[in-house]
Amino acid sequence: MLRLIQSLPLILVLASPPSAVSRDNPTTPTAASACLVGPSAAETDYAADIDFALDQLEQQCGHFFDLKQIDWKKVSKQFKKEAKDVETDQQHLVLLVRLLARLEDGHAQVRPLPAGEDVRWPEEPERTGPGIFLCESGGKVYLKNVWNDAADLGLEPGMEVVAIDGVKAGKWLDGRVETLSDTLSFSTDHQARFYAMHQGLAQEVGTRMDVELKTLERKKKQRTITYRKSNPTPWGPAFYPEGLKSTDDLNYGLLPSGHGYVQVRRCKDTVVEQMDTALAALGQVPGLVLDFRGNSGGGFDHEQLLGRFVPEGYTLEHAKPQGSTGANQYGGPIVVIVDATCRSAGETGAGMFKEDGRAYMIGESPTAGMSSSKTTIDLPSGLFSLYVSVASNKGRFNDGRGIEGIGVIPHELVEYDPEDLAESRDTLIERAAALLDDFPQREVSYDPKDAGWEHGG
Numbered sequence: 001m002l003r004l005i006q007s008l009p010l011i012l013v014l015a016s017p018p019s020a021v022s023r024d025n026p027t028t029p030t031a032a033s034a035c036l037v038g039p040s041a042a043e044t045d046y047a048a049d050i051d052f053a054l055d056q057l058e059q060q061c062g063h064f065f066d067l068k069q070i071d072w073k074k075v076s077k078q079f080k081k082e083a084k085d086v087e088t089d090q091q092h093l094v095l096l097v098r099l100l101a102r103l104e105d106g107h108a109q110v111r112p113l114p115a116g117e118d119v120r121w122p123e124e125p126e127r128t129g130p131g132i133f134l135c136e137s138g139g140k141v142y143l144k145n146v147w148n149d150a151a152d153l154g155l156e157p158g159m160e161v162v163a164i165d166g167v168k169a170g171k172w173l174d175g176r177v178e179t180l181s182d183t184l185s186f187s188t189d190h191q192a193r194f195y196a197m198h199q200g201l202a203q204e205v206g207t208r209m210d211v212e213l214k215t216l217e218r219k220k221k222q223r224t225i226t227y228r229k230s231n232p233t234p235w236g237p238a239f240y241p242e243g244l245k246s247t248d249d250l251n252y253g254l255l256p257s258g259h260g261y262v263q264v265r266r267c268k269d270t271v272v273e274q275m276d277t278a279l280a281a282l283g284q285v286p287g288l289v290l291d292f293r294g295n296s297g298g299g300f301d302h303e304q305l306l307g308r309f310v311p312e313g314y315t316l317e318h319a320k321p322q323g324s325t326g327a328n329q330y331g332g333p334i335v336v337i338v339d340a341t342c343r344s345a346g347e348t349g350a351g352m353f354k355e356d357g358r359a360y361m362i363g364e365s366p367t368a369g370m371s372s373s374k375t376t377i378d379l380p381s382g383l384f385s386l387y388v389s390v391a392s393n394k395g396r397f398n399d400g401r402g403i404e405g406i407g408v409i410p411h412e413l414v415e416y417d418p419e420d421l422a423e424s425r426d427t428l429i430e431r432a433a434a435l436l437d438d439f440p441q442r443e444v445s446y447d448p449k450d451a452g453w454e455h456g457g
Helices: 046-068 072-083 089-101 148-152 169-180 189-196 271-282 302-307 345-355 418-422 427-437
Strands: 109-112 132-137 140-146 160-164 208-214 220-226 250-254 260-264 288-291 334-338 360-363 372-378 384-392
Touching: 046 072, 046 089, 046 372, 046 384, 072 089, 089 109, 089 384, 132 169, 140 169, 140 418, 148 220, 160 169, 169 189, 250 271, 260 271, 260 345, 271 302, 288 427, 302 345, 334 345, 334 427, 345 360, 360 427, 418 427
Parallel strands: 260 288, 288 334, 334 360
Antiparallel strands: 109 384, 132 140, 140 160, 160 208, 208 220, 250 260, 372 384
């Protein structure tokens, strides 16, 4: 399968035979995967394709434009002008990808129709990460994670990043978001920002990045990172608790506080059965942290999963009544952790705990805001179709506005503490454990006592 142009937000899918690339398994294009342009069709009316696309996208997706602050008249003027210069199928493909990026739709895809199966994205060099992830706290940029060659240079988590390649770190990130957003589609600004601090750091192998840093002692350092081989995909928490066990999509164990911890890394159709395994192993812990950071989505039975957190004989009465399911229900207090790396089915999975009143939610930011119903628009040329969002999922969330273009908004925003990062502590997990010790019951409609749950029972 050939995977092109996508590292997370907009998906361009071109293959022979065609097969979809899932948002849940994104990949950056490589020289090996990109092919030469397919045969051009001089008789193709590319401008007519663009005119049709602009009209149909406004009809199908226009109700999102105010929410996402999209000036479609400006977009239309730009792309009608650029369409006049298109001479090949490949150029047309590139223009369509850039057009869909203006939709700010994290699920958007350009898909090949039979006539376009041989068209390929322009060849690009192999890309890799620099061995660092970034975060923002108190208006400053910090190293969140450091590994591989970056660690060998003496870089450490918790260091402030003052400048990158001679540009103030915040402004560098602004520019990175702008560059990425030309071809990649982000459903929200916070999703774009988080992407820029993780996957969006990836560049061509051999690239050199100059960084100016300050240690916790405010000593200045200057280093040059040379891009080698480093996975640019975020894994979720800044630092994992020790001693975790794993299933295919979960990591679980006990925190030093005695509370349970489960990272829900993906929301595949087997996540409910995997949760049964985790809950059976954890037992009736006094409190539970469900960490959805880094969740790449999937598809699962929402009611069956939520029912694992409703005691037997009790019904969770909120927007949608939910009874108990499974053999190992957990009825105690729950804190859910999210950020903008949590997307698609991960957002609906995390969001139901907050929106249905079952848990208290914290996060660096809202979730990605890319959860929607989609449609496919075939273009008149017969080369490509456009796969786009037309309605938001979970319409009861966010006071009836759903998730798309908004995300699931935490009860409490929590930034990383640089001192925690320096000590390999995850600030959000620490905060979650503290909240479980003194649970903010006034913010959560579900009360374990009302449900008849007793710790150890």
